[in-house]
Amino acid sequence: MNRLKPLQSTLMPPATGLEALRVATYNIHKGVRGVGRAKRLEIHNLGLAVESFDADLVFLQEVRLFNTRESRHFQRTSFGWPEQGQAEFLAPEGYDVAYRTNAVTRHGEHGNALLSRWPIGEIGPHDVSDHRFEQRGLLHVPVQWQGATLHAVVAHFGLVHASRLRQVARLAEFIDAVVPADEMLIVAGDFNDWNERLDSPMATIGLQRAVAPDATRLQRLTFPSLAPVFALDRFYLRGLRCVSTMVPRGMAWARMSDHLPLVAELEPA
Template identity: 35%
Template sequence: MPRDAPDAPYLSTHLAAPPDGDGGVVGRSLTVASYNVHRWAGVRGGKAYRPERASAVIEEIDADVLALQEVLRPSDRDDDPITDVAEALGYHLAFVVTRQHKRGELGNAVLSRWPLAGALAIDLSFGRLERRAALAVRLRSEVGLVTVAATHLALVDRTRARQVRALLEHPQIASGPAVLLGDMNAWRPTRASRALAEAFEARHHNRDWPASYPSVRPVLALDRLYARGATVVSLKTHATEAARKGSDHLPIVARLRLE
């Protein structure tokens, strides 16, 4: 970690896209997506660096709001893929650093067609070995403020349950319309998934969710979406040829109708 780097997690970037003339207010329906971009390393991971692959998938999805996990902002290169894709596609951007990676900053990002009314980091680092966080942003809509929280939960069940409890009790998520999505690292019913299902009245068993991992032949539903104050009209994986090469996870895409 660089000597002058603050303790993670922290809100590292909040960029605004050029005005689009819509007043910055979400309508009654929107498309949201979640995508683990695997440090821009494609399917194989390791030291590979192919940001153009996942960036092409993000463009292909064309969602109104995207939650991205394992976003790497390299310190050993001149480019910054997340900023590049936001500027190229006209998205507003918020990025929270979860931890300092040997190759740069690693964390969660949100891309939004609409201006962000607020953005904050939520520390979910309850285990000694895993640094985890969530990024919560707010959007102005016809029904008031809507919270969208992007996260990447722990591998250990007990730690993941504590993280879910912290998210559900957070004042920005606990009230009003909210969408929680990301890589939940859960493929079977656990305390964490049951708590989410009860809080958001959503599905929680693997057979009820579209499988997203591994991308070449998905069998596990690691990537999930929960909504309150909104109806999930449709939920599916984005299983194109480009998506199977862009990361080890397939994106999930949902159509929501605000209540």
């Protein structure tokens, strides 16, 4: 297996000050790429990737707690299947970890996770599945940052636009019920919004997409990782503003997942 070299030099410079919050969102494709004999385990490289973000909060999708078939398949590889869940495995030292399952499959499950450099509160999963063929969820985690409560919601929306609109409505109901109106909020993840049609519905519920002042659309593209043409991975904000964004590129990143990560620096609005 080709181990990833340190990636810090490819990412953004250190945070600009105490008020800056660095965040990253990444669909890790369950830590495995390829099929059949070409299947390879990427979770160890993903661990180096997550560490290189140097992020305060890392929003992760398609994370496994366990999978019996994959763990058997990779148990004899030089870097085997992790003994703990993937969220715990990927967390840099000292980070708090929140994880909840979205989908149960024949051999295991997968869900959303948040890795936090700052203390976290009670973890709240919320089912937003629109039909029985897609199990989708939100993961809500209150985070104590700079003496205030910041609400982090990890999202993974459906493949059909009508489903995504209904999931926005259910997200709005969840926010109204759980998140105080005067507290900061980040909703981040893989929105599967191929045609860029969710920004307006999200704005109607008080969430603005994180776009850096000088960013071009090309700098937001994350899927597919080898030659990205879609901006599926995003941050939506309330009470915060976006200072900068970046998407790491190159073959090392393209091989780890079918998505590229999106990294941003935010400040209180």
